[in-house]
Amino acid sequence: MAYLMVNPKSSWKIRFLGHVLQGREVWLNEGNLSLGEKGCDICIPLAINEKIILREQADSLFVDAGKARVRVNGRRFNPNKPLPSSGVLQVAGVAIAFGKQDCELADYQIPVSRSGYWWLAGVFLIFIGGMGVLLSISGQPETVNDLPLRVKFLLDKSNIHYVRAQWKEDGSLQLSGYCSSSEQMQKVRATLESWGVMYRDGVICDDLLIREVQDVLIKMGYPHAEVSSEGPGSVLIHDDIQMDQQWRKVQPLLADIPGLLHWQISHSHQSQGDDIISAIIENGLVGLVNVTPMRRSFVISGVLDESHQRILQETLAALKKKDPALSLIYQDIAPSHDESKYLPAPVAGFVQSRHGNY
Numbered sequence: 001m002a003y004l005m006v007n008p009k010s011s012w013k014i015r016f017l018g019h020v021l022q023g024r025e026v027w028l029n030e031g032n033l034s035l036g037e038k039g040c041d042i043c044i045p046l047a048i049n050e051k052i053i054l055r056e057q058a059d060s061l062f063v064d065a066g067k068a069r070v071r072v073n074g075r076r077f078n079p080n081k082p083l084p085s086s087g088v089l090q091v092a093g094v095a096i097a098f099g100k101q102d103c104e105l106a107d108y109q110i111p112v113s114r115s116g117y118w119w120l121a122g123v124f125l126i127f128i129g130g131m132g133v134l135l136s137i138s139g140q141p142e143t144v145n146d147l148p149l150r151v152k153f154l155l156d157k158s159n160i161h162y163v164r165a166q167w168k169e170d171g172s173l174q175l176s177g178y179c180s181s182s183e184q185m186q187k188v189r190a191t192l193e194s195w196g197v198m199y200r201d202g203v204i205c206d207d208l209l210i211r212e213v214q215d216v217l218i219k220m221g222y223p224h225a226e227v228s229s230e231g232p233g234s235v236l237i238h239d240d241i242q243m244d245q246q247w248r249k250v251q252p253l254l255a256d257i258p259g260l261l262h263w264q265i266s267h268s269h270q271s272q273g274d275d276i277i278s279a280i281i282e283n284g285l286v287g288l289v290n291v292t293p294m295r296r297s298f299v300i301s302g303v304l305d306e307s308h309q310r311i312l313q314e315t316l317a318a319l320k321k322k323d324p325a326l327s328l329i330y331q332d333i334a335p336s337h338d339e340s341k342y343l344p345a346p347v348a349g350f351v352q353s354r355h356g357n358y
Contacts (some may be wrong), residue, residue: 012061014054015105017088017095019044023208025105031056035094047093054098057082061098068092074111106258107200109189147197158188162232163203173199178232178259180206204259210235212257220250233261241265272326273298276319283315290335297327301335 010028021044026033034040036051046052050066060082063070070077071090083089086099088108097108151165151173162178163185173192179185182205192199206229213235217225225239241247254263276291276298289302289312304312316328 010056011059011101012054012056013099013101013103013105014089015097015108017097017108017110019094023106028054028056028061044094050092052091052094063089063091065091104202104258107202109199109201111198147195150195151192151197154188154191158184160184160188163188171198173197174202175199176202178204178206180229182208204233206232209233209257209259213237213254213260213263216250216253216257220253221246222250230262230264233259235260235263236266237263238266272323275323275326276300276328279315279319283311285312285315288335294329297329299329299331301331301333303332303334 010031012028012031013025014028014033015025016022021042026042029041033042033054034051035042035044035054036046037043038051040051046068048066048068050068052068053064055062055064062082063079065079068091070079072083073087074090077083083098086103086105086108087097088111089096089098090110095110097105099105148165148167155163155165160179163175164177166174166176168174185201185203185205189199189201210227210229213227214225217223217227217237217239222239222241225237225241228236228238230236254260273291273293280286280289280291285302285308288304288308289300292299292301300312300316302312312330316330319328320326
C-alpha cells in the first residue's frame with residue numbers, strides 16, 4: 001500500500017526491498033523523487049555521499065545516481081538509458097522495485113548476483129559428483145532428487161501447508177498462498193536463494209497481514225482495535241465497532257489489502273463488560289470498585305476490607321470460570337471518581353433496565 005507522496009498524476013511507483021523502509025510503496029511526486037540523507041524527499045542512508053534521483057520523462061523513468069554503479073534486474077545498467085517498464089533497481093546499497101501503476105511490486109525480490117550463481121553451480125556439481133560416487137559404490141539404482149522435488153521437501157519440512165509452488169516454462173518458480181509467519185517464510189527464501197532458484201514471491205504471511213490491517217484501523221481512528229488471525233486470508237477484529245460513517249470509510253481500505261479475503265468483528269468485550277457489572281451489582285460491590293476497560297482486559301480498582309476482598313475474589317473466580325478468555329486485573333487502589341464532574345449531583349444509585357445500565 002502506498003502511503004507517502006501520493007500523486008494521482010504520476011504513473012510510476014517504487015517499493016523498497018530492503019533497508020529500514022522495506023515493504024513501503026511510494027508514488028513519484030510530480031514525476032520526481034530523490035533519496036539521500038540531506039535535502040531529499042525521502043531521508044535514507046546511502047553507500048555514497050550523493051543522492052539518487054528518479055525522474056519521469058516522456059512516460060519513461062530515468063535514474064541519476066552520480067558516480068554510483070547502477071544494476072537493473074541483476075545486471076549492470078547504463079543510467080543514460082530509460083529504465084524498463086518494471087524490475088529491480090540496485091544502487092548505492094539500496095534495492096528498489098519499480099513499475100507502472102498496475103504493476104504488483106510485492107512480487108519482486110532482490111536478484112542473486114551472477115558470481116553467486118557460478119559459485120553455487122560449482123558446489124552443485126561437486127554435490128552431484130559426490131552423490132554419483134556414493135550411488136555407484138552402494139549399487140543403489142536411485143537418482144539424485146531434482147530441484148522441484150527439493151523445493152517440495154523444503155516446504156513440507158518448513159510446515160508451510162498453504163504455500164503453493166508452481167514452476168514456469170522459463171525455469172523460474174512462482175510462490176503463492178499463505179503462511180503463518182514471515183520469519184518462517186524468510187528462511188525458505190534464503191534456502192531458495194542459496195540454491196540459485198529464480199522465484200517470484202506472492203505469499204501472504206499472517207503476521208504481516210495483521211500488521212497491515214492494524215495500520216489501517218489506527219489511521220482511521222480505531223487505536224484500541226486488536227487484530228488476530230482466523231486462518232489463511234481471514235482476520236478477527238476485536239473492538240466495539242458500529243456500522244456508522246466512520247466504519248464505512250474503513251471497509252474499502254480493508255478490501256484493498258492484498259491477500260485479505262475476509263474479516264470479522266468481535267463485540268465480546270461489550271458483553272464481558274455487562275457480565276462484570278451485573279456480578280458487581282449482584283454481590284453488593286457497587287460504589288466500592290471501579291471497572292475500566294483496557295484493550296481486551298478489564299481493570300478493577302478499589303480499596304476493600306477483608307470481607308469485601310473475599311467477595312470480590314469469589315466474584316472474579318466465578319466470572320473466569322464462566323468465560324476462561326476473560327482477562328481481569330485487580331489493583332488495590334482507591335477508585336477514580338472523575339466521572340462525577342460530568343454529573344450535576346453525586347451518584348445516588350445504580351439502576352439496571354432492559355435498555356442498559358444507569
